[in-house]
Amino acid sequence: MSNNEIKNSELDVQTEQTNRRDFFKKAALGVGALAGTSLFANEAAGEGDPNIMHHVKWGQTWGDPVDKNLYGIPSAYEHNNTRRGTKLLASGNLRASIAVAPIHESQGIITPNGLFFSRSHGGTAHVDPNEYRLMIHGLVEKPIVLTLEELKRYPSVSRTHFIECPANGGQEWRGPQFNSLQFAKGFMSSAEWTGVYLKDILKDLGLKPTAKWMLAEGSDNSEMGRTIPIDKVLDDAMLVWGQNGEALRPEQGYPVRIMLPGWEGNLMVKWLKRLKFSNEPFFAKEETSKYTALKPSGKAIQHFYANEVNSTVTHPSPEIDWSNLKDGDRVEIQGLAWSGMGTITAVDFSIDGGKNYVKANLKGLVLPKSWTRWSIMHTYKKGQVIQLASRAIDDAGYIQPTVDQETLITGVEAVYHRNAVETWEVQPDGKVRHVMVRSQLKYDKETGTMSIEGKA
């Protein structure tokens, strides 16, 4: 069988390269079936898969020397796995904006540092670690300033937590807007953070009993500040300098940010310069003008700290859909669940848009205030239209609301903290679309209350 011999790679590298690119382009266009057909044709002709029947190019030439990328970078083939932005999420320019994480490509419960979502109010600051100073003062017996080296001398802890912008999903209070998992739910990422518990630093400073609040202030162009209640400071607040085993990335506040497990990303002030203890809150711009949630009563929730229990289906997604599947294929439906108020205890799963649920399986590490993976097996039926939805529960007893349950209380103008059940609709061709299952609401301005139109 001489034609089954493994061929030399050099001969037709060129054509293979083009073939492979065609292959992926077709797959991307959703004509995945083509790929299957061509492979099948090769086999029928007795030629075998060319990827098997040839030595691969990288198998017959030298690879890179070990000193090629002394700081490693992803495979060049992964160049489309990036953060993304849209002008609509910018306050005028890209210095007060957000680039969201490609969670449709995310694996496990850790986001690589280069893909971690990035949000700033005055651009990403580049702090010189030698000039870095942290001041802690206000209602303490002994104020201090620390250099970075001095800060890192405190005993460290490492904890895995997500950070979520409370505007995650905030564009979709009135209906779906993004046919994209990255934009619908990618205002969040997760990492293992290393730093010191703030309570361990404070032991020596003599916090005064009148200290009820702490200002955390950044050193960046926007001097972003937020007020944090003392209870959180003394519970699990950390000052972190490590992110997934290396220094924080500039986008995450290099060299130091505050980590408040489970709370709004905006509260976790980056490029941290100052902590001040006070008996009164500070009313910073980002806790008044923004990051407050207007309710139908006309009053707004302020100091909305924790990101509530939430979940989403990640596989499939509008980006990576089921158009390649054949009728009857067994497929894993996967997703993320998270809660800023505790540990995920269960996830329920629905294929009829949240009408009926079955229990899904948690998998991997189940940690407090952390992304948690869930999974369920499914048999794909070509042509069938189904609505995939998930609903998470945490150990504080919170369960994700339906869209109706949530908007009846908070209305449709809150912007922040939307955690209602999210739904993907699988189309007859296997494509996946973002939809929302909800009733038409009716607003009574007199009483400031919402009701459901047409409900007896």
Added chain:
Amino acid sequence: MLKLNTKIISASIAVSAALVMTACNSGASASGSNHSGASTVQTVYADGKAVIDGGTTYPVVNGYTSQYAVNTQVDSETLNHGRVPTAGELAAWNTDVTHIKLPPEGKGTVEEGEVLYEAQCVMCHGDFGSGGGGYPALGGKGEASELQKTLKAQRTTPDEDGPVRMFGSYWPQASTMWWYIQDGMPHPKSKTLTHDETYALTAYMLSVNEMMVGDIAVADDDEFELNRDNFADIVMPNVDGFEPEIRGENGTENVRTFYAKASNFGGQNLNQGAVRCMTDCQEPTAKIVRIAEGGGIRDFFPPTNIVRDLPDSAPVAIDVKAEYAANCAMCHDTGAAPTVGDRAAWEPLVSKGVEKVYANGINGTDTGMPAKGGSSLTDAQFKQVVDYLVTGKL
């Protein structure tokens, strides 16, 4: 005093969740699977007070906090690093301005503020603060106390007007404005305004928001001067428009009480009567809402792409005119800076040499040009836009 002790209350969600689950067709039960300290769930701190955000806390039990092992040696250590700052250092950084901490000495009038606004703010925030191009609106929409009433607007159908959330109609405290302008604006070059200038700009904000200081309607009086003495008299129509109440001695306790009740913030809690519904869980009125064909938000950069191929190495071509409109026109078309093809204005700059002009543009200047105009263009792309700006030719 700071140490959290290890008292555990027993409030097993696994049990309560199972009790309230309805019509469960799969025998589901919420299964907690923590390490030591695991089967109990702690929703109060060591001092017996409820967790401030309504969630769970994880005290160290048997050397573990949830699944994490802890070096408990650290508990008995009081470490002291760093040094005490000098009085001068404290003063240099202690610059917050709040409802209990007035701005520093200084003064400025509406008129002075308007001049500053026209020179340093209008290119982004628009005439009278009307906003535009995504930049936040700062005023210019009417009387603050009237606009405050729009906070009771809910866009339950697409053709309705939404609430107006601006300084005058929404913000609870005037101190926020002074503090933010002083520390954060103008956006491309913050912390460059004097205290007097910040007073003047704040006075101008009071004017374009048609606000009151005591019984003075600021919009009617361009000579109105804002200073440290009358700052506390600024009337904020929406000062009580927020919950929970965080001011005063009970501030943190009010927060705790607020988050103890899920319905206050749109939550559903199984320990507070919520139900883990397993069958027929949607309202009969609920419908599937879809994104209209061709609708939704889709102008992503870069566009969504999941292909695994080699990147295109050709330089990314830009639409020079569109980049100019998006990044430069707000200043270079408004009189704030030399405009496209204006030979007379560009001549003196270009006479220093084109490379110098490029460099000034790329690095920014002290006289108003932000680095690359605040754009994300590469150096090469930026130079293309400069060429167009200076010559008027593409």
